[in-house]
Amino acid sequence: MKRKKAPPKTERRAFLNMIGKTVVSAGAMLGAGSLLDKKEAASAQSFPTADYDWTKHRWAFGVDATRCIGCLRCAEACKAENGTNPDAHHFRTWVERYVYLEGEERARVDSQADPQNIAAAGAEGVYRFDNRYKDEKVDKAFFVPKICNHCTHPACVQVCPTGATYKTKDGVVLIDEKYCIGCEYCVQACPYGARFFNTETQTSEKCTWCYHRITKGLQPACVEVCPVGARIFGDRNDPASPISEFIRNNRVSVLKPETGNAPNCFYIGIDKEVQ
Amino acid sequence: MEHVLNVSPYTGYVFPNETVFPWSVMIAVYPYMTGLVAGAFSVSSFYHVFGMQTYKPLARFALLTALSFMIFVPLPLLLHLGHPERAFNAMITPHWTSAFAAFGYFAAFYVCLLVLECFFVFREDNVARAKNATGLGKLFYGAVTLWSDDVSQKARTYDHKWLFVLAVIGVPAAHGLHGYVGFVFGSLKSREWWGSDLMPVIFLFSAVVSGFALLIVLHVVTSKFRKVPINLDCVRGLAGSLWGFLMFGVLLEGVEYANVIYKAREGIELILVFVSGPLFVPYFVLQFGIGAFLPIGILAFLIFGKVGGRTLVVGAVVSALLVLMSVFMMRWNVVIGGQMISKTLKGLLSYTPPLLGRESLLAAVFVMAAPFGLLWVLTQLFPPWDDADKQAMPKAADNEKMPLLAE
Numbered sequence: 009m010k011r012k013k014a015p016p017k018t019e020r021r022a023f024l025n026m027i028g029k030t031v032v033s034a035g036a037m038l039g040a041g042s043l044l045d046k047k048e049a050a051s052a053q054s055f056p057t058a059d060y061d062w063t064k065h066r067w068a069f070g071v072d073a074t075r076c077i078g079c080l081r082c083a084e085a086c087k088a089e090n091g092t093n094p095d096a097h098h099f100r101t102w103v104e105r106y107v108y109l110e111g112e113e114r115a116r117v118d119s120q121a122d123p124q125n126i127a128a129a130g131a132e133g134v135y136r137f138d139n140r141y142k143d144e145k146v147d148k149a150f151f152v153p154k155i156c157n158h159c160t161h162p163a164c165v166q167v168c169p170t171g172a173t174y175k176t177k178d179g180v181v182l183i184d185e186k187y188c189i190g191c192e193y194c195v196q197a198c199p200y201g202a203r204f205f206n207t208e209t210q211t212s213e214k215c216t217w218c219y220h221r222i223t224k225g226l227q228p229a230c231v232e233v234c235p236v237g238a239r240i241f242g243d244r245n246d247p248a249s250p251i252s253e254f255i256r257n258n259r260v261s262v263l264k265p266e267t268g269n270a271p272n273c274f275y276i277g278i279d280k281e282v283q
Numbered sequence: 284m285e286h287v288l289n290v291s292p293y294t295g296y297v298f299p300n301e302t303v304f305p306w307s308v309m310i311a312v313y314p315y316m317t318g319l320v321a322g323a324f325s326v327s328s329f330y331h332v333f334g335m336q337t338y339k340p341l342a343r344f345a346l347l348t349a350l351s352f353m354i355f356v357p358l359p360l361l362l363h364l365g366h367p368e369r370a371f372n373a374m375i376t377p378h379w380t381s382a383f384a385a386f387g388y389f390a391a392f393y394v395c396l397l398v399l400e401c402f403f404v405f406r407e408d409n410v411a412r413a414k415n416a417t418g419l420g421k422l423f424y425g426a427v428t429l430w431s432d433d434v435s436q437k438a439r440t441y442d443h444k445w446l447f448v449l450a451v452i453g454v455p456a457a458h459g460l461h462g463y464v465g466f467v468f469g470s471l472k473s474r475e476w477w478g479s480d481l482m483p484v485i486f487l488f489s490a491v492v493s494g495f496a497l498l499i500v501l502h503v504v505t506s507k508f509r510k511v512p513i514n515l516d517c518v519r520g521l522a523g524s525l526w527g528f529l530m531f532g533v534l535l536e537g538v539e540y541a542n543v544i545y546k547a548r549e550g551i552e553l554i555l556v557f558v559s560g561p562l563f564v565p566y567f568v569l570q571f572g573i574g575a576f577l578p579i580g581i582l583a584f585l586i587f588g589k590v591g592g593r594t595l596v597v598g599a600v601v602s603a604l605l606v607l608m609s610v611f612m613m614r615w616n617v618v619i620g621g622q623m624i625s626k627t628l629k630g631l632l633s634y635t636p637p638l639l640g641r642e643s644l645l646a647a648v649f650v651m652a653a654p655f656g657l658l659w660v661l662t663q664l665f666p667p668w669d670d671a672d673k674q675a676m677p678k679a680a681d682n683e684k685m686p687l688l689a690e
Binding site: 099102117119154163165168171187189192207209210211267 | 288296298299301302303305306363364365366369377386471474626627
């Protein structure tokens, strides 16, 4: 009997459904303190929502570094939402502090993972910047949130020998943790240090822009919790979306443009020292 | 399961995720082993393809050495993988944009090629052994000859043709495999210390160098164990080639270093701190000074001073051991050194491999020792030495092949 070919949309939905189940079940497994409550996790079996079409979106991220106050609620929310290892060596997102002291030409840089900041916070799972510059004469200082750039030409996807990490049609770089062999070539290839090795799953891990949330019309956790609107997220296909307006209304830049990766995380208010 | 993190201390600013080194000592061992394979195969090919008589006594032994190492090449990679049981995913669904997607195919092809070449090289001897042996031995040698006992002139000519073809394919394959390993590192733009067009060529030359050095050491050691005189012509020939290739290798690495320093791109201040600080001893002292310049000097003295006898043997072995150390340091300085420079170009990390565990120093020692164990077993099963043949099978000496090009 000649097998009838399923219409592409059904195939796509089945595929998305599979991804959804993978991501959500992983999230559910790891998700102590998850923003998703249990009820939501159970209903998320149908993830992504039946009416989600990944060809209709083009997600992008914006960072207004002039607004960031270094409160690190983003880092905390990200860890909670995604069940990432709470220690100081695994971050899907982090914040860098750049400080120019008077008379110094180069910035002093640290992040919440700095041992001094951890000591001030009291534990690795608590994220805080210490007050080390209180007695110094600071010339200029600012914070820069960092996250996976979900590049248009991602070096991490290029080097993956199995295709376990891939770019979705809506512009997000994801990892299939059930297929990843854990070679960490992608961790090496990312110029931004956005990837790390998950010692529990023994696979690579990185920011997904909270794919399980954005496909339901929600914002990524870090964007949701930012009290000052330093993180902007949206659909570039929608000219009225916050990210489209952010890119239209500002002179935006990207990190390490010379790599040719063409990041989709757009910055304003950063300085030459920011890599 | 509790996983112990090997967290690296650092100075300056590094990205938070960089404090755990992605690639460990195993990834330094891996190119070292592929290099030895390519080098050993070169020695074998010098006789089998180019007909250089000097290397004749070592040609078959070099082939077994290449095979022994090649079989274990995937081991350090498997020990590194988070999911070694999924390793074949890369072969089932290769993602062709990855510089590593073809490794499985390359490696498998090359193992097959080596096995096939060994089959033809040892076929005649194995036929004789199958005839003389009884019981299990007969069965074994019968099996490795595929129960074909035709050693007529016609059959031997046929063998030689195959051998030549395989060796001709093998030379670019071995060097391709190793140049490819260099590309795995050199093609990464994220690491200032790696992203270089010269990397594949540098890997290639250091590979050839390491193979020659290994065979000098193995030839002397096996001769001592077998209580046969060391073939001085062979040692002199190997020493000469080692000297020549070493000069090129050092030159290339010098050019590479000069490029990084002279171009002085962003992060040069950090690189200068790096090479004059943590990398000074492993790079300038061990890799270049003691590991390359010193043996170049010793070898030049041995070759041009027309030194012979014990001095030649001791000098060549000492040089070879230094070169083997130097090439390992080169792998270490590339793989580990490259990761010591933070992607922020604002900080330096340090790495100390754990003593125990899957990716530890102890595991690396075992991985490096395993091919020698296999080589010992193979030399017992298939003695590659001419004099052993003479003892076991008087006729074998008469059948000794002429260099293939001379046919």
